[in-house]
Amino acid sequence: MSGCGTAPLPGLPEAVTICEVGPRDGLQNEPRPVDTGVKAEFIERLADAGHRVIEATSMVHPKWVPQLADAEEVLRRVDRRPGVRYPVLVPNERGLRRALDLGVSDIAVFASATESFAQANLNRTVAASLDMFAPVIGLAREAGLTVRGYLSMCWGDPWEGAVPTAQVVDVATRLISLGCTELSLGDTIGVATPGRVGALLGALTAAGVPIDRIAVHFHDTYGQGLANTLVALQHGVTTVDTSAGGLGGCPYARSATGNLATEDLLWQLEGLGVRTGVDLTKLVQTSVWLAGHLSRESPSAVVRALGEPQEG
Template sequence: MAELPDEFPLPGLPEQVQIYEVGPRDGLQAEKEIVDTRTKIEFIRGLRQTGLTAIEATSFVSPRWVPQLADAAEVLAGIGSADGIRHPVLVPNQIGMDRALAAGATEIAIFVSATERFAHENLDTTVDGAIELAAPVVRQAAEAGIGVRGYVSMCFGDPWEGRVPIGQVLDVVRRLADLGCRTISLGDTIGVATPGHVQALLEAIGGTGIGMDRLALHFHDTYGQALANVLSGLRCGVTEYDASAGGIGGCPFARSATGNLATEDLVWMLNGLGIEHGIDLDRLVQLSGWMAGKLGRPSPSRVVTALYQEAAADQLF
C-alpha cells in the first residue's frame, strides 16, 4: 500500500472535490508515437478501477490534425459503459459531433480559446468563429439530453500574445455559459498562472453571477505552480479539477505547453488536506507507472516517482 500524508485540514476549503481525468485524451494527444488502441482501452479500464468517475475517453477531432486520436470510435466501443462512470469525449465541430453520436457518446466537451492567435493555431478560426462552431453542437446536445462541458484555453497567458486580460476571458466564459455549457473549464494551457492570478480571475467571474459550481480548473505544471494554483481555486470554492494520470500530456498546438497536473500529485495534496475525492492512490500510482512504461519514459509525477513499484504494476492486467 502507498503511504499517505498526515491530514491537516485548512479552514474554509470544500469537503469534497470532483477529479476530472483527462489522461486518455489530453494526456495522449501530444504523443508522437501512436499508442495502440488496446493499450488505450486498458488504460481507461484501469482508471475506472481507481475510483475515478469522470474520465475523458478520447476526441473526435480530425485524424489529420491529431493522428493519435484517429481510433476514437474504436476506443469508445472498446471501453463500453460502466455504472456511475462518465466518459465524455471532445468534439471540435458539427462533423465531430456527428461522429461522436454515431459512436454512442453520452457526454461531450467543446473547446474555444480566450485568444485570437490560439483560436487560429488550434481551430483555424477566430474566437467568435470558434463559439459559432460550438453553438449548434451545444444546442444539439441539449436537445438530445447530453451534458456539455466547455473548455476555454489560454485563460492566463498565450505563447504568442503574452498576457491575457481578465476581461477577455470573462467575455468568452459568459458566452459559453449563455450557450448552456454545464461546466466551464478554465485552462492554463502553458502553465503560467500563479495563485493570485487564479483568485483574481475567479473573483471576476463570480462577479458576473456565474457560480463556482459551474467552473473547473485545468492547470499545467510548466513552472511548478499547478498545486499552488489548485489551492487558490479551493480557497475560492471551485470543486472540480482536471488532471492527467502520471502527469502525461501537453498541447500539440502550443509549443511551450508541458505536462498536465498529475492526478497522483493532486490526490496526495487533497489527502493531506482531508478533502474527499474517492481515488485509490496506490492503484492509480501503479497504473500510471505501467502507462509510463508503455510510453517509454518515466512519469513526470513526483508521487508516481516516489511510490511506483514495477512488481505491483504487473498485477494490474
C-alpha cells in the first residue's frame, strides 16, 4: 500500500486489470538482448507479484526485433500458471502457428491508425495490414484464442502530427469487426492529453465499440500517462497497459519513450481505493532486480522513491 491513506473519486471502477507489457514491449527496445533466463524469471516474478495478464513475448521475425529472438525458449521455460494469461504478439499466420504449437491461448496483433507508421512498422498500408491480420484473427478465434488488437498512433504520429479522431475510429471499428476481442489504444509517442483521450473514447463508444472491450496504452514522454489513464477510467475503461519500472519504447518510432510505469499507476490506484490484485512492494523489488540486470536505474518515480539497490 501507498501508506498515505485512501480517498476515492466518483466515477471510477472498483477494480482495474493491468496488462503488464514489460516482458515484450518493455524489453524489445533494449540496446542489447536480455538473457533468456532473466526474461523467464522476470515473468515469474510478475506473476508472483499478482499480475494476471503478462504479455510474454513476440513471434516477430528476429531480423526485425532481435531482442525477442528467444521467444519460443522463453515460453518453454515459463511455468504458465492457472488463472494467469500470457498473451503473445503475432505478426502473421506463420507467427500464429508458432504460438499455437507452444500452447498459447491469447495473442495480439499490432495495427496502426496512420499510414506512415504502418509503412515504417509493417512495410504496408493500413488496409493491407488489416488484410494480413484478417486470417490470423479468424484462425485464432476458431482455435478458441482471445485476440487483442493493438492500435498504435491513436493521438499523434511523428511523421503526420495529430491524428484525426475519425481516422482512429475507422481503423478501430474494422479491427473489432475482424474479430478482435479487445482493442488497446496506443499513445505510441506519448503526446495525448486528457481532453483528447476523453474525446476519442466518446467517439468510439458512439460508433458502437463497447467500453469494456477497450484498453489504454500510454507512453509517458510528456508526463501525461497518469492523467490520461485517470480520464480513461472515468470513461469506463477497466484495462490499462503498463510496464514494470517504466521500461519500453518502440524501435520504429524514435520519439516513443518508456511506457507508463506499472508502479506509478499502482500508487495512484491504491490511493484511490481501486483494486488491482498486484502487490506494489513485490513489483518494486522486481523492477529494482531487473534494473540491476540492465545496468541502469528505473525511470519509474515510485521505484526510485521506494526501491533500494539489490544484487542481481
